[in-house]
Amino acid sequence: MNIQKFGHFNKVQDLLKKRTWGYPCACVSTRTAASKAFKSPFFLKKKERGGGGDDYVIETQTTKKKKNKKEKQEYTIKRHKRFLTRLFNDPELIPLGGGGLQRRVMDIVVKRRLPRVEKQYETIGGSPIRKWTDIQGHLMCEKLDALSPETAPHKHYACFRYAPPFTEDVLQQMKEDGIEHAVAFSQYPQWCCSTSGSSINHLWRQVHHLNLEHAFHWSIIDRWFLHRKYVQSVAERILSSVTHFVNTTSPVQSNSQDIAILFSAHSVPLKTVTKGDPYVFEVAATVKAVMEELSSDKSPFSLQHVCPPDKFRVHHQLVWQSKVGYLPWMTPSTAGVLEQIGRNAKARADKCAVFVVPFVFTSDHIETLFELDIEYKHVAEKAGIAQYIRVPALNDSPIFIDALSAIVQEHLLKQSNMTADYHWRCPGCNNDLCRSIVNPKFEQHATAQRVKLAMLK
Numbered sequence: 083m084n085i086q087k088f089g090h091f092n093k094v095q096d097l098l099k100k101r102t103w104g105y106p107c108a109c110v111s112t113r114t115a116a117s118k119a120f121k122s123p124f125f126l127k128k129k130e131r132g133g134g135g136d137d138y139v140i141e142t143q144t145t146k147k148k149k150n151k152k153e154k155q156e157y158t159i160k161r162h163k164r165f166l167t168r169l170f171n172d173p174e175l176i177p178l179g180g181g182g183l184q185r186r187v188m189d190i191v192v193k194r195r196l197p198r199v200e201k202q203y204e205t206i207g208g209s210p211i212r213k214w215t216d217i218q219g220h221l222m223c224e225k226l227d228a229l230s231p232e233t234a235p236h237k238h239y240a241c242f243r244y245a246p247p248f249t250e251d252v253l254q255q256m257k258e259d260g261i262e263h264a265v266a267f268s269q270y271p272q273w274c275c276s277t278s279g280s281s282i283n284h285l286w287r288q289v290h291h292l293n294l295e296h297a298f299h300w301s302i303i304d305r306w307f308l309h310r311k312y313v314q315s316v317a318e319r320i321l322s323s324v325t326h327f328v329n330t331t332s333p334v335q336s337n338s339q340d341i342a343i344l345f346s347a348h349s350v351p352l353k354t355v356t357k358g359d360p361y362v363f364e365v366a367a368t369v370k371a372v373m374e375e376l377s378s379d380k381s382p383f384s385l386q387h388v389c390p391p392d393k394f395r396v397h398h399q400l401v402w403q404s405k406v407g408y409l410p411w412m413t414p415s416t417a418g419v420l421e422q423i424g425r426n427a428k429a430r431a432d433k434c435a436v437f438v439v440p441f442v443f444t445s446d447h448i449e450t451l452f453e454l455d456i457e458y459k460h461v462a463e464k465a466g467i468a469q470y471i472r473v474p475a476l477n478d479s480p481i482f483i484d485a486l487s488a489i490v491q492e493h494l495l496k497q498s499n500m501t502a503d504y505h506w507r508c509p510g511c512n513n514d515l516c517r518s519i520v521n522p523k524f525e526q527h528a529t530a531q532r533v534k535l536a537m538l539k
């Protein structure tokens with residue numbers, strides 16, 4: 083269900099040296115931050131103030147309010163429609179060629195899906211991705227200024243693939259701001275061609291369309307699924323939730339207490355996996371690393387003191403959420419596993435506390451606030467799970483902010499344009515734009531990395 087993050091990009095600016103670092107983050111919305119309610123793409127822009135209306139008589143005020151409400155609703159529906167339309171017409175996400183056929187089919191899909199998605203966003207008060215992306219970017223830059231004064235001041239730009247702030251608008255703003263070095267920092271920790279890949283390819287397309295090939299030097303933070311601080315930030319969220327549970331719940335008398343940690347990742351079509359996309363494997367690697375952190379005696383995030391093995395049995399499982407459409411996607415599904423846990427617990431007359439961890443997203447959005455908090459909670463209750471606990475998203479977690487700034491700092495120190503994995507195209511990929519880079523910043527690999535301009539003409 084989400085996609086806005088398909089295009090998060092943040093950027094760090096080195097104004098002193100007249101260079102800028104930009105990073106695409108999911109925050110910067112990787113996904114399409116579609117449902118965001120903000121109109122202005124830059125967090126630094128002043129918010130517009132609404133008019134007063136104190137002089138009107140009551141009737142007029144009411145009529146005006148109604149009209150305003152209706153206009154606001156219409157505007158929101160329009161925005162959600164634009165979000166879904168851009169998302170479903172992205173051939174790098176839904177590979178139907180991107181032409182007339184995709185447009186015709188997806189028009190129907192969007193029309194049918196819109197009312198439901200609309201209601202979901204209304205229930206959660208709109209997608210908070212943009213808000214969180216900007217908070218994360220802002221805090222990250224503050225930290226970076228202290229960590230890396232030689233490249234300070236740093237500035238972030240959020241950019242999204244399917245909702246404002248759109249990549250093309252952000253690029254124009256960066257140009258106006260005089261940015262020279264931009265770091266495209268995907269806010270999806272794990273690489274997937276449908277998310278980071280689509281967002282970064284879109285970035286290069288827009289750079290070309292706007293004739294900005296020579297405007298910036300680029301480097302990319304394309305994945306960071308095993309970065310120690312990121313792993314620790316996820317472990318810390320789990321440890322806090324479990325500690326709170328243990329401290330506030332009376333222990334089960336008969337057996338030892340079962341604790342199930344469900345790592346709930348956004349699912350992908352099986353076709354993506356068989357194509358050789360590394361997403362599923364990178365997701366699994368993060369889960370293992372987090373579990374190592376939680377089980378190690380030496381880690382400050384060890385669960386052992388909170389859940390001694392004689393009183394608690396801690397299990398973990400990687401599960402997959404947010405399937406769209408009828409084709410086969412990665413399983414087991416989050417909902418299916420909750421139902422199974424409910425059945426097992428009943429059979430053993432046991433109790434199991436279930437902790438659901440959102441971790442391939444870096445902030446709250448429709449999948450956490452609606453799917454996990456409402457839909458799956460209901461599934462869990464129906465399945466008889468007495469304790470269903472949704473672990474908070476990373477949002478403004480201080481360890482996570484440390485992680486973001488450390489990742490950028492290390493990237494700059496390394497002077498490498500990308501990770502080695504970025505070079506490796508999925509077997510069978512025939513998209514020439516994939517794994518390219520425009521105008522790379524660091525010269526040692528630059529020649530080999532230059533984008534094949536021919537296919538863009």
Ligand SMILES: C=CC1=C(C)c2cc3[nH]c(cc4nc(cc5[nH]c(cc1n2)c(C)c5CCC(=O)O)C(CCC(=O)O)=C4C)c(C)c3C=C
Nearest residue numbers: 083084085086087113115116117209211274348406447448
């Ligand atoms: C249709 C195919 C989709 C794939 C493949 C997919 C992968 C994928 N998505 C995210 C993260 C997010 N997706 C979000 C919304 C969303 N995603 C899809 C479809 C696919 N996602 C849709 C249709 C939607 C819109 C909501 C809906 O109609 O259900 C969001 C939330 C955006 C927001 O609320 O602002 C996120 C985040 C990942 C990590 C991922 C995996 C590779």
Ligand SMILES: [Fe+2]
Nearest residue numbers: 083084085348
């Ligand atoms: Fe999605």
